[in-house]
Amino acid sequence: MTKMAEIRDLAIGDLAKRTDTKVQTIRYYEEIGLLPAPTRSLGNQRVYGESSLRRLAFIRHARDLGFSIDAIRELLKLSDHPDLPCDDADGIARRHLDEVEDRIKRLRALEKELKRMLAEHRDHGGRIADCKVIEVLSDHSLCGHSH
Amino acid sequence: MTKMAEIRDLAIGDLAKRTDTKVQTIRYYEEIGLLPAPTRSLGNQRVYGESSLRRLAFIRHARDLGFSIDAIRELLKLSDHPDLPCDDADGIARRHLDEVEDRIKRLRALEKELKRMLAEHRDHGGRIADCKVIEVLSDHSLCGHSH
DNA sequence: ATGGAACCTAAAGCCACTAGAGCTACAAGA
DNA sequence: TCTTGTAGCTCTAGTGGCTTTAGGTTCCAT
Structure with a gap:
């Protein structure tokens, strides 16, 4: 089985392209705490890795499909603590389905x-x-x- | 054939109830020129008639279904000048259908x-x-x- | 070494409302 | 007539989810 090389050291522009997001929007997500602040290069530029890419992809798809930032925040919080029961996620999904x-x-x-x-x-x-x-x-x- | 009595002298709150709109939203529509400024009572309160009701109902349904204020403005402009060809309305409708x-x-x-x-x-x-x-x-x- | 693209921060702007403060008008009951 | 409560008035600020602008700095290819 061929293992994909891990994706490393993406500049904000690369991340933007891969997730079809504007650069400013990524910075905005960081500002409001949806994305963690990434490490910086010597010249103070943001450097992202694969986990950021996955997290942002999740956010974008959820947004695209109409989830609010707050709902996404909840879902992310849940996924950051995967040992909790997930009735909450279920509730969010159910409410969203009705809508x-x-x-x-x-x-x-x-x-x-x-x-x-x-x-x-x-x-x-x-x-x-x-x-x-x-x-x-x-x-x-x-x-x-x-x- | 029984003719409906014309609706007259609605206060802003009545209009709001009939169109499921918030009072402030009605005032906002007036401010941005979607609704014409109605006549006022002696005490400076807005008094609406049937045409306002119809116009606002139109606006609300269109908004509810995803038309932008600008698209609505165009449609209203067309309906305010009914002697013009309506390719424009057609175009708006078509663009919206795709979306x-x-x-x-x-x-x-x-x-x-x-x-x-x-x-x-x-x-x-x-x-x-x-x-x-x-x-x-x-x-x-x-x-x-x-x- | 240099030109241009991509990056940085901070602040303002946008859309379509929504909410709040502080005031005035009106309708119904005592 | 007075009072009380609801509904109205203007003006201003806040909201969500970005987007734009201004004024710089860094990176990279030639």
Whole structure:
């Protein structure tokens, strides 16, 4: 079995590229304590290793999928103390699932309307007078919940 | 055919309740020019009519579904000048549709993972050491795009 | 040795609200 | 009529999650 060479000595820019993050965002994560302060080179530049890369990859994926910084902080805290029971992580995941499902539902309603609008529009290639964009979006029926 | 009585003389709080918006948010929309400044009572309180209600309902639904204030501003501008061709509205709708579809796709991937995690979790109701929440989220395969 | 890219810090700006302080108006009951 | 409580008013500051800007320093290839 071939073992991957460990990744070492990444400059902040390299880390940024590998995780599709902006350099400033990495520094910001350090500032707010999501990423530990890395060692520095003689010239005071940040030098990262593989663990930073993994941690940042985790953060970015979680952010990308809609977890808040606070939720991520909790998850990271849990993963930093892996001998605790993980009902908390479970709770976070469950709460997030509810929200995700709700969002999907509402986005699908919007998707449908946008498609319908674009199709109708093509047919009698129109003027705003006939255009339903605004109507559709002020229509109450679109919003799934009851208010 | 029974014609609805027109809605008149809503206080800002009534408008807020009917549109599920905070009072401050309504004032904020006025400040940034999304809602026109309404007439005032003798005591300097805002008094709204039906058109404000419709306009705000539109804004809220659009916001709720992810349209930016700027996109909404454009749509409202178009609806305020209904004699112009509406290719612009079409463009906005189309751009938004792409984004909506992308978001749905990624949310579905997340939904699937969250469900899988929760299920596994229930099985050997565990400690974080066995817990896949963190693993799953640092895993590259979850992100659809290529980086 | 030098030019340019990449790094550094500190501070301000952005979006879309949200909350707070300190005040005034109005409607309902005693 | 007085009072009391709710809702309104303006103005300012705070929030989350970055992004931008200013004014430098360091690194590396030629």
